[in-house]
Structure formats: C-alpha cells, structure tokens
Amino acid sequence: MRPQAGRVRGLDRGSTLAIAVSKGRILSEFRILLDRIGIKPAEDPETSRSLVIPLKDRGLRLVIVRAADVPTYVDYGAADFGVAGKDVLLEYRGEGFYEPLDLDIARCKLVVAGKAEPLPRAGRLRVATKYVQTTRRHFAQKGDQVEVIHLYGSMELAPLVGLADCIVDLMDTGNTLKANGLVVLETIAEVSARLIINKAAMKVKNASVKALIAELAEAVDQTATDRKPER
Numbered sequence: 217m218r219p220q221a222g223r224v225r226g227l228d229r230g231s232t233l234a235i236a237v238s239k240g241r242i243l244s245e246f247r248i249l250l251d252r253i254g255i256k257p258a259e260d261p262e263t264s265r266s267l268v269i270p271l272k273d274r275g276l277r278l279v280i281v282r283a284a285d286v287p288t289y290v291d292y293g294a295a296d297f298g299v300a301g302k303d304v305l306l307e308y309r310g311e312g313f314y315e316p317l318d319l320d321i322a323r324c325k326l327v328v329a330g331k332a333e334p335l336p337r338a339g340r341l342r343v344a345t346k347y348v349q350t351t352r353r354h355f356a357q358k359g360d361q362v363e364v365i366h367l368y369g370s371m372e373l374a375p376l377v378g379l380a381d382c383i384v385d386l387m388d389t390g391n392t393l394k395a396n397g398l399v400v401l402e403t404i405a406e407v408s409a410r411l412i413i414n415k416a417a418m419k420v421k422n423a424s425v426k427a428l429i430a431e432l433a434e435a436v437d438q439t440a441t442d443r444k445p446e447r
C-alpha cells in the first residue's frame with residue numbers, strides 16, 4: 217500500500233527539499249537550468265561518490281538515483297521533486313505526484329523501429345522493448361495484437377538475431393539505429409525530461425515548492441529564448 221498524502225514518512229525533514237535525479241544526460245542538462253537560477257551543487261555530482269549532494273545556500277539537495285527509479289522516490293515521498301524522462305513516466309503506474317513542468321531537456325523520441333523491410337503479416341508481431349506498458353498500450357490502441365518481449369538493454373540487437381520483428385526504444389540522433397541497420401517505422405511519443413513533485417510535499421511545503429517551480433519555469437523559458445536565433 218502506498219502511503220497516504222500528508223502521512224508520508226521522510227517528508228518532515230525541516231524545510232529542505234530533495235530533488236531525485238539520475239546522473240548522465242539528465243543531470244548534466246538539469247545543472248544548466250539550476251545554474252541559470254543561481255543554484256550550484258556543493259560538490260560535483262558527476263565525480264562524487266556521494267548519493268546526496270547539497271545545493272549551496274538554498275536548503276535543497278540532489279539525491280542521485282537510477283533514471284527509472286526517480287518516479288518511485290517521488291511517489292513515496294522519499295524525494296519532494298524528481299526529474300524524469302517522459303518515457304520513464306509513461307511506464308510508471310503510481311499516482312503520488314504531479315507533473316507541473318516540461319523542462320525541455322534530454323529530448324528524444326520513443327519510436328517503433330525495425331529492419332528496412334515489410335513486417336511479417338501472419339501471426340502476432342513480436343516487439344522487444346524495456347517499455348513494456350507503453351508498448352502494450354500503443355499497439356492495443358491501434359487494435360494490433362502483439363507479443364511484447366521484455367529486454368533491459370541493447371534492444372537494437374533483437375531484430376538482427378530474430379528475437380523480435382521490431383523494437384520500441386528511444387532515439388536521439390538516430391545513429392544507433394542506423395549503425396544496426398534499423399529504421400524508424402513509427403513515432404510513439406516526443407520525450408523530454410519533466411519536473412515531478414510529490415503530492416503531499418505540494419501541500420505541506422507549498423510556498424517553497426511553488427517558488428522553485430516558478431524559478432525553473434523561468435529558466436526553461438530563458439533557455440528557449442536564447443536558443444531561438446540559432447534556428
């Protein structure tokens with residue numbers, strides 16, 4: 217059973233706010249947004265082995281978790297905020313958080329990809345993916361019966377060795393698909409990282425939470441404005 221809103225353990229730690237975030241592409245882009253609003257980590261999260269990194273002067277701290285675990289930490293109130301890819305959020309089934317802000321970072325697409333030849337028409341299509349729920353939903357909406365094969369990585373290999381007819385995976389530049397002789401058959405979703413917030417934290421720490429959301433929203437807008445002349 218998921219804890220009730222307002223009774224979440226771990227939320228009554230003074231007025232500090234914890235932000236769950238994964239190392240790698242999300243953290244490196246999120247740091248640029250934090251930097252814009254004058255928030256700097258007390259130590260470099262990419263090189264530090266510490267999983268809790270205080271942010272200078274603001275009563276904030278980063279908690280470093282795996283990308284797919286971010287919604288879980290926020291859902292259960294172990295972190296007030298989280299930064300998670302829409303791909304991860306589409307897979308997650310809990311309802312303990314709001315998604316108030318598209319951070320417009322770590323952009324990519326969730327796609328169906330396969331070999332550059334027609335898909336087999338007879339029998340159920342076999343689709344390999346780590347996005348099992350999203351894949352089931354996508355094909356069910358189209359009325360297609362598919363067999364979803366759950367993999368944890370290297371999805372691109374599955375069609376090459378005959379494990380699956382196609383895959384559902386993320387694509388950014390498309391180089392990885394291309395290098396494996398695969399092409400995009402369909403786009404399922406545009407993906408970017410979102411700010412999520414624990415529902416109880418939103419109530420209990422309303423003022424500080426809203427202030428941070430507003431500051432980050434401003435940073436996202438500024439970044440978009442700065443990018444425009446390049447386009």
Ligand code: PRT
Pocket residue numbers: 238239240241242282283284300301302303304322323324385386387388389390391392393407408409
């Ligand atoms: O990698 P690790 O096992 O540690 O964890 P993770 O894969 O869960 O985390 P990470 O950091 O790789 O990804 C975190 C989030 O970044 C994802 O949930 C997405 O929301 C977002 N993101 C944005 C991406 C990409 N772009 C992306 N290109 N995540 C993964 N990729 C993969 C892609 O599937 C391909 O295999 O990167 C590879 C290169 O892509 P191309 O198309 O540029 O070749």
Ligand code: MG
Pocket residue numbers: none
């Ligand atoms: Mg990865």
